[in-house]
Amino acid sequence: MTWIILGAVVLGIALGHWVIPAQYIQQLDYVTTTSLYLLLLAIGIDLGRQKEVWVRLWNMGWKVLLIPVLVAVGSLAGAVVTGLFIGLPFNESSAIGAGFGWYSLSGILIAEIYNVETGTLAFMTNVARELLTFITVPLVARYIGRLSTVAPGGATTMDTTLPVVTQATDSDMAVVAFINGSILTALVPVLVPFFINIKL
Amino acid sequence: MIKIAPVLIVVVLGVLMGHFNLLSIHPKNIAKFTTFCLIIMLLAMGAQLGANEKLLLDLDRLGYQALLLALGSIIGSVFMVRLAEKYISRQLRESREKAAKNQTCHKI
Numbered sequence: 074m075t076w077i078i079l080g081a082v083v084l085g086i087a088l089g090h091w092v093i094p095a096q097y098i099q100q101l102d103y104v105t106t107t108s109l110y111l112l113l114l115a116i117g118i119d120l121g122r123q124k125e126v127w128v129r130l131w132n133m134g135w136k137v138l139l140i141p142v143l144v145a146v147g148s149l150a151g152a153v154v155t156g157l158f159i160g161l162p163f164n165e166s167s168a169i170g171a172g173f174g175w176y177s178l179s180g181i182l183i184a185e186i187y188n189v190e191t192g193t194l195a196f197m198t199n200v201a202r203e204l205l206t207f208i209t210v211p212l213v214a215r216y217i218g219r220l221s222t223v224a225p226g227g228a229t230t231m232d233t234t235l236p237v238v239t240q241a242t243d244s245d246m247a248v249v250a251f252i253n254g255s256i257l258t259a260l261v262p263v264l265v266p267f268f269i270n271i272k273l
Numbered sequence: 274m275i276k277i278a279p280v281l282i283v284v285v286l287g288v289l290m291g292h293f294n295l296l297s298i299h300p301k302n303i304a305k306f307t308t309f310c311l312i313i314m315l316l317a318m319g320a321q322l323g324a325n326e327k328l329l330l331d332l333d334r335l336g337y338q339a340l341l342l343a344l345g346s347i348i349g350s351v352f353m354v355r356l357a358e359k360y361i362s363r364q365l366r367e368s369r370e371k372a373a374k375n376q377t378c379h380k381i
Contacts, residue, residue: 081312085319098324104317112310117287134368143353151349155342170346189321197339218358224350262284
């Protein structure tokens with residue numbers, strides 16, 4: 074899936090650069106906006122359907138919810154502090170951090186609401202986060218702690234990076250990782266538009 | 274240009290439709306539909322990027338910024354979870370023990 078996504082972006086860049094005439098580029102906004110709404114609706118349907126998450130959550134006790142909250146706070150703070158060093162305004166760095174590794178949605182949301190440049194940066198940042206997750210999870214499991222293994226992956230711990238977490242720890246962590254990823258996934262479409270619209 | 278309210282409305286609408294199963298679409302078809310929308314959108318976004326000469330020249334700067342931002346987010350989130358690791362582990366163990374105890378009570 075990662076390769077299909079990256080392939081689509083590269084093909085898009087090539088088409089935009091060499092094939093599509095300049096007067097049609099403006100029209101692409103309608104295409105992205107329409108497909109974004111359809112995508113958000115489908116994501117919502119998928120989230121609403123996952124009733125087993127709530128059952129698992131109930132069995133684990135509400136304290137497991139602290140983990141995604143801490144991951145969210147840490148991601149936002151880490152991105153904002155880094156943003157200060159590389160000269161990004163608060164709204165951009167926090168919105169990019171609020172992607173929690175879900176590169177396709179966060180990149181597109183920011184490109185649509187704000188501008189293509191920041192959207193591209195969000196896309197690349199969250200791709201890098203997913204790739205770095207594969208490298209860091211085994212190290213985190215070894216040197217830092219069991220629960221902390223769900224932190225690098227953020228929203229991706231419910232699907233793409235779930236196997237890495239369980240391999241580095243045990244199958245008990247699969248439930249925690251899945252809940253963590255689901256909650257963070259649900260927060261992305263809420264927090265990204267919220268932070269990018271903040272004007273300081 | 275879109276704003277925050279329509280985004281939220283569409284997501285909430287979807288959640289309600291999914292929760293009450295208003296459209297009985299097979300989950301596999303939803304997944305296929307999501308992938309389709311995603312690819313169309315990424316192609317269009319890529320094309321906008323490819324047509325923007327200024328942005329293309331900037332890709333290496335964006336790449337290094339992206340790497341730093343990703344590292345910052347990872348370090349921040351690992352740090353936060355690490356701080357509470359012991360507390361959450363204990364709570365999870367206790368609720369698991371409580372659940373196990375309740376189950377044995379039911380059996381008796």
